[in-house]
Amino acid sequence: MPELPEVETVRRGLEPALVGAHIDRVVLNRKDLRFPFPERFVARLEGQEVIALGRRAKYLLADLAGGEVLAMHLGMTGRFTIIKPVCAGPDGGLTEPGGFYYTAATRGAHDHVCFELSTGHRIVYNDARRFGFMVLLARSELDSHPLFRGLGVEPLGNELDGALLARLFAGKAAPLKAALLDQRLVAGLGNIYVSEALHRAGLSPQRAAGTLAGRTGKPTRGADRLAGAIRDVLAEAVAAGGSTLRDYRQTDGALGYFQHRFRVYDREGEPCPTPACRGVIARSVQSGRSTFHCAVCQR
């Protein structure tokens, strides 16, 4: 479920295990994800120390001591799991505090990559649909790399406000839904949070994006509301993800799960949650993707 908040949640979950550790061994269970793994992928990673774990839009960025960056995109179904070290139990046998081993026998069907760290931790990447991918690139070429060059503004950074949105959307006939999904404008929103942000802002997903730029190019109140709604919904989701992170060892240990309540997403037919609004959440399809909105309070 990786939009920006989920990726940030995964980043925060992985950071303590990954940063400062060396990658002793990398096991690939297949030769590609969405794309083939980079040339000499394993050799370039093994022996490297991870010195930082960052995020840009929906990409995780692991900085390596040698100057390369491991950039990882989770696609639709990518997940990371931390497997804690196995240690000797009271009965003399091997037990594991989190309650599970990671062996060939327990390996999940779509566990494609396993990073074995110097701390004894293993970090497993699982991706059923394989829309995710990993690339290795020099830190110095990050900003000019085709994957990152065109990315738009980071929505939780300081730049995003109504004025910037108005500038980005000026002259665009595309519906707000499509404009917000465009990673070249605002980077990190996905199908869920676009619906959520538009509902909070009281803006119809069908409305032309350019109408938020006013006639003089000045931001409208709608643009200000939308910028605020984007920041609020993402920040709340990140906070919700973080609040459940302490439990990451239970069940299958997958990072990035959280119980965030969506106000409109997947709530077709339910009453609109806006106070005093008598509307009902409708589902529609825009450029092949589900949109959820209330026609009464979103204009």
Next chain:
DNA sequence: ACTGGATCCTGCCTGC
């Protein structure tokens, strides 16, 4: 320049 559609892949849910 913008837009909609097809596409990659697997799993799950629905309806017949």
Next chain:
DNA sequence: TGCAGGCAGGATCCAG
């Protein structure tokens, strides 16, 4: 119960 069909949170590419 079985199975076909549709749908899924991403992002790119292509035709129009």
